[in-house]
Amino acid sequence: xxxxxxxxxxxxxxxxxxxxxxxxxxxxxxxxxxxxxxxxxxxxxxxxxxxxxxxxxxxxxxxxxxxxxxxxxxxxxxxxxxxxxxxxxxxxxxxxxxxxxxxxxxxxxxxxxxxxxxxxxxxxxxxxxxxxxxxxxxxxxxxxxxxxxxxxxxxxxxxxx
Numbered sequence: 329x330x331x332x333x334x335x336x337x338x339x340x341x342x343x344x345x346x347x348x349x350x351x352x353x354x355x356x357x358x359x360x361x362x363x364x365x366x367x368x369x370x371x372x373x374x375x376x377x378x379x380x381x382x383x384x385x386x387x388x389x390x391x392x393x394x395x396x397x398x399x400x401x402x403x404x405x406x407x408x409x410x411x412x413x414x415x416x417x418x419x420x421x422x423x424x425x426x427x428x429x430x431x432x433x434x435x436x437x438x439x440x441x442x443x444x445x446x447x448x449x450x451x452x453x454x455x456x457x458x459x460x461x462x463x464x465x466x467x468x469x470x471x472x473x474x475x476x477x478x479x480x481x482x483x484x485x486x487x488x489x
Contacts, residue, residue, distance in 0.1 A: 339365070339367045339368050339442075339445060340442055341364065341404060341408075341437075341438035341441050341442055342404075342438065343438055343439070344397060344401065344434055344435050347397040347400050348360070348397070348400070349397060351391075351395065352394065352395045352396075352399075352400070353394065353395070354375050354393070354395065355375070356395075357378060357395045357403060358373050358375055358378060361373045361400065361403045361404060361407060364400075364404055365404065365407055365408070368407075368408060368411075369407060373403065378399075381402070381403070381406055381415075384419065385419060386402065386406055386415065386418060386419050386422060387399055387402040387403065388402070397431075398430055401434040402422075404434075405418075405422070405426070405434065406418055406422075408441070409421070412475070412479055413482075413483070413486075417483055417487070420486050420487060421486045424486070
């Protein structure tokens with residue numbers, strides 16, 4: 329993907345007030361989650377994923393098969409984080425960082441994510457295709473290494489408490 333395409337499709341995680349404030353059925357939650365995260369995920373969210381997250385205690389149980397803003401927010405957080413972290417690490421992070429004031433902590437996560445992405449200088453990464461394969465491979469390798477290092481540090485912080 330070219331830098332301009334990535335910038336044009338820059339993700340925007342919705343704040344709490346942007347989430348629907350009404351009871352939703354499973355298919356609506358899945359469709360909404362996929363719409364919010366379409367530019368961030370390669371594997372679409374499914375109903376079985378949502379059921380698994382509920383079963384593992386990552387999301388609250390639905391009330392009479394209906395899902396709330398908290399469910400949608402949970403689905404967004406889990407889906408983003410599971411690209412890098414295990415479900416156990418996500419569960420630990422949710423319990424220690426989000427659960428007490430879900431709305432405020434969800435908003436903080438989204439604001440930080442949106443700001444970090446907006447502040448990212450994608451041109452710095454030289455994503456255009458005019459670079460040779462060895463330059464692209466070197467950039468990919470450096471990003472992989474940075475990602476792994478950041479994951480190690482953040483896992484340590486998550487599991488430290």
